[in-house]
Amino acid sequence: MIPLPEIDPPLINASGILSYPEVFAAFESAGACLGGYVTKSVGPREKPGNENPVVVYPPEGAVLNSLALPTQSAEDWERDLEEIRLRKAKLIVSVYGGDAPEFAEVTGRMSRFGDAIEVNLGCPNKEPGEQTIMESIGQNPALSAEVIERVRDETDKPVIAKLSPNSDYLAVADSCLEAGADALGCGNTLGPGLAVDIRSRAAILAGTTGGISGPALKPINLRMTYEAYSRFRCPIVAYGGIETWEDAVEYILAGAGVLGVGTAFMRKSTHEAAALTRDIWEGIQEYLDGEPMSALIGAAHRAAEGGGHA
Amino acid sequence: MIPLPEIDPPLINASGILSYPEVFAAFESAGACLGGYVTKSVGPREKPGNENPVVVYPPEGAVLNSLALPTQSAEDWERDLEEIRLRKAKLIVSVYGGDAPEFAEVTGRMSRFGDAIEVNLGCPNKEPGEQTIMESIGQNPALSAEVIERVRDETDKPVIAKLSPNSDYLAVADSCLEAGADALGCGNTLGPGLAVDIRSRAAILAGTTGGISGPALKPINLRMTYEAYSRFRCPIVAYGGIETWEDAVEYILAGAGVLGVGTAFMRKSTHEAAALTRDIWEGIQEYLDGEPMSALIGAAHRAAEGGGHA
Amino acid sequence: MRSVFKVVENRRESEWTHTIFFDKEIESQPGQFMMVWLPRLGEKPFTLSYPNAVTVKKAGEFTEKLAALEPGDEIGLRGPLGQGYPPLKRPALIGGGVGIAELRLLALASEEPSFVLGGRTADEILFYEEFRALGPVHVATEDGALGHKGLVTELLPVEAESYAVCGPERMMAACLPKLPAERTYFAVERYMKCAVGLCGQCTCSGWRVCTDGPIFPASTVAQMDDFGKRRRSKSGRWEAV
Amino acid sequence: MRSVFKVVENRRESEWTHTIFFDKEIESQPGQFMMVWLPRLGEKPFTLSYPNAVTVKKAGEFTEKLAALEPGDEIGLRGPLGQGYPPLKRPALIGGGVGIAELRLLALASEEPSFVLGGRTADEILFYEEFRALGPVHVATEDGALGHKGLVTELLPVEAESYAVCGPERMMAACLPKLPAERTYFAVERYMKCAVGLCGQCTCSGWRVCTDGPIFPASTVAQMDDFGKRRRSKSGRWEAV
Ligand SMILES: Cc1cc2nc3c(=O)[nH]c(=O)nc-3n(C[C@H](O)[C@H](O)[C@H](O)COP(=O)(O)OP(=O)(O)OC[C@H]3O[C@@H](n4cnc5c(N)ncnc54)[C@H](O)[C@@H]3O)c2cc1C
Ligand SMILES: Cc1cc2nc3c(=O)[nH]c(=O)nc-3n(C[C@H](O)[C@H](O)[C@H](O)COP(=O)(O)OP(=O)(O)OC[C@H]3O[C@@H](n4cnc5c(N)ncnc54)[C@H](O)[C@@H]3O)c2cc1C
Ligand SMILES: Cc1cc2nc3c(=O)[nH]c(=O)nc-3n(C[C@H](O)[C@H](O)[C@H](O)COP(=O)(O)O)c2cc1C
Ligand SMILES: Cc1cc2nc3c(=O)[nH]c(=O)nc-3n(C[C@H](O)[C@H](O)[C@H](O)COP(=O)(O)O)c2cc1C
Ligand code: FES
């Protein structure tokens, strides 16, 4: 297994949040505590994604998005990553495609930029007429393994298999690790879910349904992290409703070594968002109280195995 | 297909909420607008369920429960239902078992009391050492169909197949309807999810994980309702985060004819809870503005098919 | 509210009873309760005896462990939950066993309280000296070591403007006919699971004790057919009180 | 905030421009925007011109439909979103095209405003009479039908204590060097998807216009290499402004 690059601090953005390198660079300039930048998922061909509305946020901490992976072409992404340089964050290129060869094609192009490659196996959104990646690949252990194998052939960078919570994810993770993945991403958005406008009697999202992110996702992806760590003891990058340092610590105790922040940036200016990342990282450090972070990763399992009351 | 009894108003409690007939009777006495009472899921044998804590409610509208179907014996349930009479609500007996014969056994005993039988195919909780019903049955279309068939043999009352959101629920629904189910329950709790206490580094729930209910579940079960109605046009009893009349209307527009309220009763006294049911029903009626409710069921589909902007 | 606190003191009150103090105060109405969590052991209902303490009678595994906590140990608390007492004027506070501890915050919040306390022996009359400083205290012990020899019900009726009763259910049931239906309150106990009104486990004749109670007016209790008679076990089966 | 309102009036302002009034007022800071939703058609950004209206220039399918709404039709609104203008003293409000409408609420909220407005022809100088009642109005039209014949930039500089510019990006870029870096604000437009800072679509040199803007101080705009030059299309591809 190829180790993940050292991401310091171990906080990153979630793919599709901020999306473009110049946005991440602005966060860095504003003093964000983010040790890594994950690109928007890069696909082989230009694709506009769904029409607006692409987000709806019913009350209570759930954001539904139906972006459906808009992307410029991989070629244009290359130009972007050549032009726009980050200060010191590691660069994780998120890749997707309609099938294994497409994933491989994009990885082949992007590998030289990335300190790691994240393979998006779990997007639950689609443009009309498409199938979602979640349905066509991410829910199927064999097809997911095929994607990872082909990606593996194209890169010597560490490969993160980012899973869907709406799958038999332990089976999928198992075949991905078998096929050469070095780490798991736990995970993509949930559902998808639906929101209906009762006045017009219409589904609100142009894509009808949307993947759920934010606090409502946390218990689900936290369990995924916990179960994946328990089974595989492999490096885990966690995503899902991380808004505070306490959320981050829950994920670390469950088994995550890198924490991705996405929906928590909602409605935050660049300066507010940068401050949020600093608060999260300071909170984690105070909690650690001098212990190395490695001592904390998966500690909930050791405590559970130890048994007895604390 | 056997029609569901007329549930008027079309609001009921969700199974496992209130649980016992005398609690429901107290709600009725307090003027609750509930046209049907669903029992706690009745199992064949006495079973204590998980130790406390059995609930945790991380902020943001998600309740995790790991009760794991505590039940007195079916025999004791018979005695209860003989002793405690409801005023005028219809009685829906929720049943479960470890396998099809157990579901059948319980249904055989309970059928005479029920105006309908709800088959719990989706509980995602378990006592240590058990398998969840969701895993052992509800995620498998063939085994679910077997359960429904056996239940069907034991009762001439309408049978509601209550699905898990964590399943390929359209496939499961398809085989259940094929096997003789008269309606779908959309659906049980989500996940399960995890919550970790960062001070003691322990999972909070004694059962480690717990099914998610409340507002966080709404977009998921609303989509299930929408998709099930779209595919089957069958009667649907909907559950999941219904707290206001607007929530109820969303479910009705998506395709539900009966609405179940569960987590919304959290921390509400009997009088407050009864008032909540009245508010929901009044809100629905004002929204209907004289139209019959049947005109509204599934209206979001007709609007979508109609196309164009409203 | 859900939080984990640190224990700062374990004060032995009697042979069977300890008060466990923790490092933060909780604002509650007298009569409301907390779900006390010991990680990996369980979660059970207790009433605050101080804003930052519960008084615990050893009754089984959980209470044994709870009563043995030491400074620095962690204790989880969820609450305050349920309905407490309304403000009471010149109340007689009638307590039995560890129920006496559950009356302490009510006593401190009440004008001119008086006390009617019962226990097996003198040691069990918790907070005796403290209560004597607040108002007249009438005591009954089964062994006669303090006050009247016999049951607390034998001291009733007493003169007061209101009444609050907290103790073993059969003692409370015996008090019920001896007290006025108005301005009298009972603290009902049932097995609790969710403690937030969802599961129905804590039913007493259909009232959910965790949410409608645990404090009920006597007029309601008088209509509870199950009070003093039967309750639902952990699995829902009826058992005698 | 997300709500569906009823249209109460469609007021034609010019050949290309309509103001759509709805049945509730929305509290916002001048410069903040709303995502306007037409069920089953789409959702696009607009600035309030009245607390209960948007003024829309027909530019494509969505704005055609929006400008054709009739009383009784439904209009969905999400917002207010983004950062508006700070309070401005004696501002010169410099508007081009439908950008003039976006300055109306700012004009009403400002002390002693003056106006510098440009358009293709007289018809496009929105709210002309209303603005004249508020302060001096300088106009440039391309066809010379009203005021100076030529571009609005040709009227600059003007004397004022602060400046707010809202119009086509190339006009704004031309204004930038003619205005002081302090106390000057620009209304930046980019293609918007989420409109809440998540997707990054609306980037202008890394600032998310939906959340950091749409109103930016000139000092920030001056550092935006992409301003007036390039923007990301719906798919993220660079295109010229
Ligand atoms: C509202 C309320 C307030 C209470 N306040 C206090 C208090 O301030 N001090 C105190 O010492 N005790 C109090 N109790 C009782 C206390 O909860 C039990 O003594 C404790 O749960 C026993 O647990 P155990 O494991 O030690 O004993 P076990 O061996 O489990 O049981 C002993 C007794 O406690 C009861 N019990 C066990 N678990 C629960 C539960 N989850 N809910 C309710 N009863 C249970 C059993 O029914 C049995 O009668 C209160 C109970 C309630 C309902
Ligand atoms: C913050 C902000 C405030 C605005 N306020 C107003 C206003 O008050 N009145 C007004 O008439 N117009 C306003 N606009 C512009 C308005 O949003 C576009 O004219 C409208 O979206 C065009 O849609 P269409 O389908 O009619 O045209 P299209 O044919 O889709 O496009 C025409 C032009 O509008 C732009 N556009 C299309 N969709 C979007 C989108 N989702 N986000 C941003 N730009 C888009 C396109 O890039 C193109 O330049 C504002 C734009 C922004 C960003
Ligand atoms: C607007 C939006 C766009 C997203 N785009 C992508 C994407 O392109 N690729 C991907 O792997 N995940 C995408 N996701 C999922 C996030 O990366 C992340 O896994 C998820 O949102 C959970 O984290 P959060 O709750 O912190 O947002 C997107 C999520 C949102 C909300
Ligand atoms: C405490 C609790 C206990 C439950 N017990 C059962 C049960 O016994 N049988 C069942 O089919 N569903 C059970 N459920 C699921 C509910 O019936 C319902 O499907 C779910 O909670 C979603 O509705 P809500 O969000 O309104 O609570 C339980 C849910 C909760 C919260
Ligand atoms: S303990 Fe669950 S309702 Fe009271």
Ligand code: FES
């Ligand atoms: S439109 Fe999504 S970040 Fe601005």
